[in-house]
Amino acid sequence: MKLGLGLYRDRLTKDNFQFAKQAGCTHIVAHLVDYYNGVEGLPSTDKDRNMGIARTNDDVWSYESLIALKKSMNEEGLEFEAIENFSPADWYDILMDGPTRNAQIENLKMIIRNVGRAGIPIIGYNFSIAGVWGHVNRPVARGGAVTATFNLQEGPEETPIPNGQIWNMTYDFNAPKGCIPPISSAELWERLERFLKELIPVAEEAGVRLAAHPDDPPMPTIRGYGRLVNQPHLYQKLLDIAPSHSNALEFCMGTIQEMTDGNVYEAIDQYSKQNAIGYVHFRNVIGKVPNYQEVFVDEGDIDMIKALRIFKRNKFDGVFIPDHTPQMTCKAPWHAGMAYALGYMKAALSIVNNE
Numbered sequence: 174m175k176l177g178l179g180l181y182r183d184r185l186t187k188d189n190f191q192f193a194k195q196a197g198c199t200h201i202v203a204h205l206v207d208y209y210n211g212v213e214g215l216p217s218t219d220k221d222r223n224m225g226i227a228r229t230n231d232d233v234w235s236y237e238s239l240i241a242l243k244k245s246m247n248e249e250g251l252e253f254e255a256i257e258n259f260s261p262a263d264w265y266d267i268l269m270d271g272p273t274r275n276a277q278i279e280n281l282k283m284i285i286r287n288v289g290r291a292g293i294p295i296i297g298y299n300f301s302i303a304g305v306w307g308h309v310n311r312p313v314a315r316g317g318a319v320t321a322t323f324n325l326q327e328g329p330e331e332t333p334i335p336n337g338q339i340w341n342m343t344y345d346f347n348a349p350k351g352c353i354p355p356i357s358s359a360e361l362w363e364r365l366e367r368f369l370k371e372l373i374p375v376a377e378e379a380g381v382r383l384a385a386h387p388d389d390p391p392m393p394t395i396r397g398y399g400r401l402v403n404q405p406h407l408y409q410k411l412l413d414i415a416p417s418h419s420n421a422l423e424f425c426m427g428t429i430q431e432m433t434d435g436n437v438y439e440a441i442d443q444y445s446k447q448n449a450i451g452y453v454h455f456r457n458v459i460g461k462v463p464n465y466q467e468v469f470v471d472e473g474d475i476d477m478i479k480a481l482r483i484f485k486r487n488k489f490d491g492v493f494i495p496d497h498t499p500q501m502t503c504k505a506p507w508h509a510g511m512a513y514a515l516g517y518m519k520a521a522l523s524i525v526n527n528e
């Protein structure tokens with residue numbers, strides 16, 4: 174079991190690689206999508222505001238760029254474990270079943286082949302129309318630390334998504350006025366099935382695992398659009414569509430814990446037993462949908478040591494990252510929050526690995 178750090182695109186720097194190494198990480202999970210445009214946190218997007226413009230034909234997905242990024246990590250003693258998320262600009266018509274779907278599938282095949290050729294083992298993805306949505310940053314973690322919260326009653330209004338936007342980003346400023354019509358979970362499952370059946374064989378050939386992130390928040394619908402994996406057992410439905418080592422899970426403990434059915438320990442056991450987990454978001458929460466808050470790794474509803482023992486019992490040998498953490502009150506809120514989480518994880522892994 175290994176320790177890693179997830180870095181958004183604007184944080185893929187030598188300083189942050191050194192920060193990760195100093196905190197005991199051996200691996201990096203890189204977000205190549207340029208969301209937020211420098212705005213911290215997971216803003217709740219609406220008809221007027223979202224996470225910015227999704228870049229088309231972004232060179233960051235080329236083999237040359239991937240190899241250069243990997244080299245910059247290797248130079249700091251780190252391994253490039255995974256890329257997290259495709260760009261909305263590169264798969265909006267796969268998600269929407271739109272006119273350029275087939276061309277976008279061919280482009281994702283090229284990306285997967287580039288990733289495999291660069292020796293990067295995993296691509297995480299979240300097959301979702303609304304994406305990660307509805308979080309509000311509030312000072313409610315220990316000591317008043319600012320953290321992501323979700324409260325269906327008090328949160329942002331669930332307005333439909335304007336045409337030309339998806340996964341909280343804009344890919345077409347010239348889209349016709351109006352909004353994306355409602356899409357059912359059943360329809361989205363059909364699109365996911367086509368996506369997996371076409372891309373898993375390519376991923377197998379490229380030596381890449383496609384790892385599915387669950388729906389966060391794990392509601393049945395968000396903004397009128399159906400969700401896919403909003404209960405733990407639905408991860409199995411996704412795996413069973415295309416049984417393969419390349420059809421894997423981006424196992425987010427926080428999101429699984431936010432779900433109303435099942436429990437995170439049974440889910441860890443069920444999916445680590447199958448060797449289906451690509452890598453783990455090792456984060457904690459208090460509460461479940463429709464009202465929860467993300468918290469420090471040691472103050473949530475999950476017994477994280479108990480969880481690690483299940484991973485170890487089932488011989489999981491992948492990477493754990495904090496994903497996101499509360500922002501600590503100091504001059505470097507993000508770094509301090511991550512350093513705290515990584516310190517806890519390093520100690521917990523050492524204890525459990527040596528039991």
Ligand SMILES: O=C(O)[C@@H](O)[C@@H](O)[C@H](O)[C@H](O)CO
Binds near residue numbers: 257258386425427497
């Ligand atoms: O649990 C979560 O919501 C996080 O993992 C997401 O914030 C992150 O953006 C993932 O990349 C969603 O695919």
